[in-house]
Amino acid sequence: METxxxxxxxxxINGPVAAVxxxxxxxxxxxxVRRGRQDLDDRLAPMAGLVxxxxxxxxxxxxxxxxxxVSGHLLGGALAAMxxxxxxxxxxxxxxxxxxxxxxxxxxxxxxxxxxxxxxxIGIVVAYLLIVLLLRVLPxxxxxxxxxxxxxxxxxxVVAAMGFVLQYQLGGTTDLGGNLTxxxxxxxxxxxxxxxxxxxxxxxxxxxxxxxRPDLVYALxxxxxxxxxxxxTVGGVR
Amino acid sequence: MRKWGFIVGGLLVALLLAGVVSNFASSHPDGLDSSLREGCxxxxxxxxxxxxxxxxxxxxxxxxxxxxxxxxxxxDNDFLSTGLSxxxxxxxxxAVAGGAFWLVRRRDPVSQEQTDTQRFDPATTSGG
Numbered sequence: 001m002e003t004x005x006x007x008x009x010x011x012x013i014n015g016p017v018a019a020v021x022x023x024x025x026x027x028x029x030x031x032x033v034r035r036g037r038q039d040l041d042d043r044l045a046p047m048a049g050l051v052x053x054x055x056x057x058x059x060x061x062x063x064x065x066x067x068x069x070v071s072g073h074l075l076g077g078a079l080a081a082m083x084x085x086x087x088x089x090x091x092x093x094x095x096x097x098x099x100x101x102x103x104x105x106x107x108x109x110x111x112x113x114x115x116x117x118x119x120x121x122i123g124i125v126v127a128y129l130l131i132v133l134l135l136r137v138l139p140x141x142x143x144x145x146x147x148x149x150x151x152x153x154x155x156x157x158v159v160a161a162m163g164f165v166l167q168y169q170l171g172g173t174t175d176l177g178g179n180l181t182x183x184x185x186x187x188x189x190x191x192x193x194x195x196x197x198x199x200x201x202x203x204x205x206x207x208x209x210x211x212x213r214p215d216l217v218y219a220l221x222x223x224x225x226x227x228x229x230x231x232x233t234v235g236g237v238r
Numbered sequence: 239m240r241k242w243g244f245i246v247g248g249l250l251v252a253l254l255l256a257g258v259v260s261n262f263a264s265s266h267p268d269g270l271d272s273s274l275r276e277g278c279x280x281x282x283x284x285x286x287x288x289x290x291x292x293x294x295x296x297x298x299x300x301x302x303x304x305x306x307x308x309x310x311x312x313x314d315n316d317f318l319s320t321g322l323s324x325x326x327x328x329x330x331x332x333a334v335a336g337g338a339f340w341l342v343r344r345r346d347p348v349s350q351e352q353t354d355t356q357r358f359d360p361a362t363t364s365g366g
Contacts, residue, residue: 109299190269
């Protein structure tokens with residue numbers, strides 16, 4: 001039997017900590033619904049459905065990384081943030097995680113808050129901050145877009161992995177002798193390589209969409225009008 | 239319609255990836271799983287046979303279900319089982335996400351509620 005679990009399984013983090021993160025995730029997603037509604041028009045809504053379906057598909061494609069025995073797969077935060085913006089993007093990743101937990105037995109239902117916090121909240125926040133920053137300093141051409149996608153994806157994956165290490169510090173069920181350095185370093189190294197894969201997939205996808213339908217790339221749509229306005233609201237339709 | 243052409247094309251790509259390419263994915267544990275298995279040794283059936291690692295604490299999934307582990311219960315052909323579960327997953331995710339986003343979408347393009355620091359700019363809503 002192949003192991004196909006991709007997300008935090010039941011029993012790995014204790015109940016109270018999982019419950020706290022469930023509350024955090026729920027609050028974050030409720031806020032994303034509120035902010036995301038401003039972005040969700042007749043054009044973005046079906047695109048966001050497609051982004052979620054695409055992330056589900058690509059998450060199934062585990063690719064081998066540096067050692068023979070380890071694989072990695074897309075998390076999707078940077079991809080979603082670039083294509084449909086941070087608020088709707090976070091909701092896309094969360095929907096994928098909910099479907100996986102409820103229907104595909106992947107990631108404990110009790111662990112959903114932890115998984116959503118890492119991939120839909122931390123991953124998206126880090127990715128979007130980098131996207132805003134990089135699109136401002138890099139040239140406005142396909143190479144600039146590709147570099148933005150690659151770097152934001154890579155960094156967001158590594159930081160999301162550190163989110164898990166923090167959760168393990170708070171509520172891990174195996175006593176590692178109070179020393180999480182080993183876990184932190186294996187998570188960091190493996191996710192650095194996963195991040196490279198994530199970066200390549202994200203850059204390829206975003207550049208392809210930008211070529212076919214540039215108006216469907218949220219990060220590009222938002223740039224012109226936002227360039228002269230305040231920083232935190234870059235990217236919002238309003 | 240142009241918009242739906244892109245959506246349909248994108249869905250076909252996703253269906254192809256989840257339905258066919260997924261069978262060529264690596265079956266090794268991912269970065270998270272392998273980190274949690276550090277310290278344990280495993281036999282050929284992937285059962286823990288020694289050592290100590292966080293993965294030992296893993297408990298059964300609450301639901302499981304007929305599509306658990308990206309296969310279809312009762313379908314013995316691995317290729318078909320994985321591929322079909324992927325196709326169902328893509329369609330289900332698109333239906334759930336697309337349906338929910340469509341329901342909560344903004345109907346009034348010039349809605350001014352919750353006005354914040356940024357002034358409404360008509361240029362931002364056009365463009366396509």
